[in-house]
Amino acid sequence: MHALLACAAAEIPVNDPEYRRMAEVHYIKAVSGLRQSLVQAHGPSQRTVVLWTVLILCIYERSKPHHSQGVDVHLNGAAQLIQMYFQQKTPDASTIATDIWMPRLFLESFMFHVATSIPFQLTSTASAPIDSAFSLAETILEVLCRPHISVDANSPVLGVPPKLFQYVYTISRMYQQYPDGVDIRHCRGLEQDLRRWDTLMAGTAAPELLAGPKLYVLCARILLNRLIYLAGNQPDHLPxxxxxxxxxxxxxxxxxxxxxxxxxxxxxxxxxxxxxxxxxxxxxxxxxxxxxxxxxxxxxxxxxxxxxxxxxxxxxxxxxxxKSATTPYFTPANNGGAALHPDDPKTPTLFRPLQIRNVTLKNRIMVSPMCMYSCESDPSSPHVGALTNYHLAHLGHLALKGAGLVFIEATAVQPNGRISPNDSGLWQEGTSSEQFLGLKRVVEFMHAQGAKVGIQLAHAGRKASVVAPWLAAQAGKPSLKADESVGGWPANVAGPSGGEEHIWSPLPDAYWAPRALSTAEVREVVAAFAKSARLAVQAGVDVIEIHGAHGYLINQFLSPVTNKRTDEYGGSFENRTRIVREVAAAIREVIPEGMPLFLRISATEWLEGQPVAAESGSWDIQSSLELVKKLSEWGIDLVDVSSAGNHQDQKINVHTAYQTDLAGQIRQAIRAAGASTLVGAVGLITEAEQAIGLVQGADEATAAEAMLSGPEPKADAILIARQFLREPEWVFSTARKLGVPLTVPVQFGRAI
The missing domain is CATH 1.20.1280 (Monooxygenase)
Incomplete structure (x- = not known):
């Protein structure tokens, strides 16, 4: 490991004296410990580690021009160490396939290919030790191919098929006779034959790796490629x-x-x-x-x-x-979007991991929940509200594209909690329901792409039972009611308060008039959130988010504009926020202690100065600042800060940072209160520099320094929605702009 650390430190530009010093320290430790390590090594695995330490030291020396002579020193030193350990051993037919010789064979093979490959071309003065390193490979082939070993056409030699034996023998003789009689075309033909033998032996059992046919092929490849190199006399003639x-x-x-x-x-x-x-x-x-x-x-x-x-x-x-370990069927494992150097001070906070309880996100980029309105709507179908193949393709695609956390869309905890009849839900009983099985299938595939998976649990309240937005748009309306003929539930649209005055929009045919939930029904809603959370955990979800924003049920309870109740869930600030506290507590009861719990809020209704707010007050930024101070003790780990959506009279001052400024105020209030709740920023985040500025310095280890040296970060993570629909490669394109090397999906490595 010291040798490896030496190489790693040496990769830093040489004008950095600290890294050069680190490289030299590790290099000296590695060299000084080699002899003792080899003497104490027991078994092929430990001996192989020691020998590869020698190789890495060679690479370290070779990678720096002023250290080029170290290649000779270490190669000769490796030979001496091997001889010291194996000095009583002589290769013969009985010992040739044992573990004693394989590490040395790999050593010689690797040193040759390092010497002749384009990144590590050796000068002619350094070629002598490389040539001498092939002596053992030659000896092995001479022993295996000596004339007195009979070659029976019907029986293998040491398990080697006769045809392969003849290939190896031919190559050995050609090598011994070089340069006379070496035909480069013949060598190329033999090379193709050996590749075919590799394919034929692909299924060989693991214990045979160190014996028989594979040893033959490896020996042959060493010498054959040496022949091709010598005959061509140029490194680029060799693959x-x-x-x-x-x-x-x-x-x-x-x-x-x-x-x-x-x-x-x-x-x-x-x-x-x-x-x-x-x-x-x-x-x-x-x-x-x-x-x-x-x-x-x-x-x-x-x-x-x-x-x-x-x-x-x-x-x-x-x-x-x-193969991914998360799916019962075959699909390749992926993990794109992780920074290769997360601890490097030059790596922006945006691409550093974020630990939330027991879940580690590989970066600070999250895909916001986005409703797709693409589930079965027939209330009599067992598939109603279940995720489909569309969701598998859509969410799987997003999970593949490098975000640290990808949220599944707002998922209703009760049938009447859906926005549209085509929304997803998780209210069906048990783990054999179509809703559960659909969710589990999608989560498994998302995990296979390397993403952590969140689900937003929701209830639409008075904004429920409308058709998919594109259907309303086709009718020339911003919203359109869904009646029973399309799976809607006009008589069961419910909110904190009821009546015509609580219709969200006065436009014709836009929304249904809600009825008021009874106190018992509110408690049923709380229990439904817990039930859905428990099912989500069983389906493999990593993070739960409570949807308390955008004018849906919980947001309706928070606002004095839409909550006119006189029971324990209405009136005072404490009563109006009770539902958040109870839902969070109910979910915490049924999810693992180490699972993060998020809350999305509308930080303000944007009703300041509007007549409706003058009558009863509204939910504004001051209300949110008061709420977020309590979230940590309620078991909520991150507050996802959005805004608006609860009343048609809202007046939004839309600009690039209109919501991220709200997130910044909330984060400051949380820190000032000594609380630990994290903050997520969302809304019109599209550019790389903009994203960096929101979270830079949000690492808890450097937060104090950041606050002294520059602007305090507005958030600990960012959530992006529509930009991912426009530009699915946003994580990778942002990393390229910022010069941050990331892991990429294996299938896309040639393009990203």
Whole structure:
């Protein structure tokens, strides 16, 4: 690991003396510990780690011109260490396939491909130790292909099919006779044959990795590529990029299984990304996904060797696409959108992880809930309110595009809580219902794309039972009532208060007049939120959000304009906010302690100065500032700050930052009160610099410094909705503009 750290530090520009010093310190520690490590190593896995440490030291030396002579020193040192450990061993037919020789074989193979690949061309003066390093490979082939070993056409030699044996023998003889009789076209033909043998052996059991046919093919590839290189006399005549990536993956794979600390793992990922950019080879991208999968799989150190053998066999003999562990069917695992250097001071806060209880978001970018009005509307159908294949495609696509958290649309906790008959819901009983199964299927696929998944639980209240907005638009109206013929529920539209005066819009046919909920029904609504939350947890959701904004039921209870009740849920500020407290408490009772709970609010109704507010007051920014101080003790971890939507007389001063300014005021009030609730900003966030400015410095570790040195951040995270519909690649395009390297979906690596 010291060798790897030396390489990592050396990647920093040499004009940074601190990183140069760090590189030298780790380099010295690695060199000084090599001999003792080799003597104490037990078993092939530990010996392989030691040998690959030597390789990484070689790369460290080779990567800096003023250290070029270190390649010779370390290569010769590696040979001496190997001889010291194996000095009593001589290769023969009985020992050739054991673990003793495979690390050395990999060492020689890798050193050759490093020497002949374009990123690491050695000078002619450094070629002698590379040439001598092939002596053992030659010896192995001589032992395996010696004339006195009979080749029976019907029986394999050491498990090697006779046809493959003849290939290896031919290559060995050509190598021994070089330069006489070497035909570059013949070499190319043999190369294709060996690739076919690789394919045929793809399913070989893991324990056979160190024996028989695979050893033959590896030996043959070493010498064959050496022949092609010598015959062509130019590095670009050799497919060095492919082989370089293939063999360089081995030390990273070994070290990755030994990396316990998150910091070490980040260094590994940074190095892998660097080599992927240098070689543009998919093997390094596959390796990144493999290690990420391994680190999250919970395997113990004792399982490293077997896992390494299996992954080595699958990934480098015949690479396999990594399957997601979250779906019962095959789909590739992804995790795009994570910063490669999250701890680098140059990485903007926007692309640093955010820890909320036990959930870690890979960045501070969230996809807001967006209603799609695309569910079954027939109340007699078991599929009513269930997510469909449309949602799988829509939400899966968003999850693939790098956001740290993707919200599923507003999901009704009761049938009459839907905005339209085509809204999603989660009120059906049990885990075998179509609503539950549809949600679970979508969540599983979203997780496979690397996103955390949130769900917004909602009740539309008096704004319910309208048709999908595009249907209203086609009729030339901003809203249009949904009657029973299309699955609506005119008689069961309900809110805190009832009557014609509480219709949301006075326009003809826009909304139904609500009836007032009884006190018992309000408590049923609270229980319904808890029931839906419990089902969401069982479906695998990571985050729950309570929808308390935009004029829907909870927002209606908060506002004195729409809440004229005289029971415990109306009148005073405490009574009007009671429903938030009770819903939060009910949900907290049924979700894990480590699960985050969000609340979306309308920070203001924008009714200041309007006659309706003069009569009874309204919900304004001061009301929200008072509410948010209580959220932490109510178990709410983040307040998602929006505005408006509760009354048709609203007068919004629309500008780019009109809602993010509200978020900033709320965050200041929370911090001033000594509370810990996080703040999410939403609304017209479209540009990279704008997004950075909202959250920069919001890391709790640097918050105090940020407040002293510059403007305090307005939010801890941002939520984006329509911009993701216009530009699904927003996370990646923003990162490019800011110069932040990210992981990308494996299928899109060639384009992003």
């Amino acid at each position: 060095a990029q492919d082989y370089f990536a293939e063999y360089y993956s081995w030390p990273f794979l070994v070290l990755g299984t030994c990396a316990e600390k998150q910091s070490d793992r980040q260094i590994l990922l940074a190095q892998i990304q660097g080599f992927w950019q240098a070689t543009n080879n998919g093997t390094m991208r596959r390796l990144e996904n493999m290690l990420t999968t391994y680190w999250t799989s919970g395997k113990s150190t004792a399982q490293n060797n077997l896992w390494l053998i299996n992954m080595g066999s699958n990934a480098f003999q015949s690479p396999a696409v990594t």
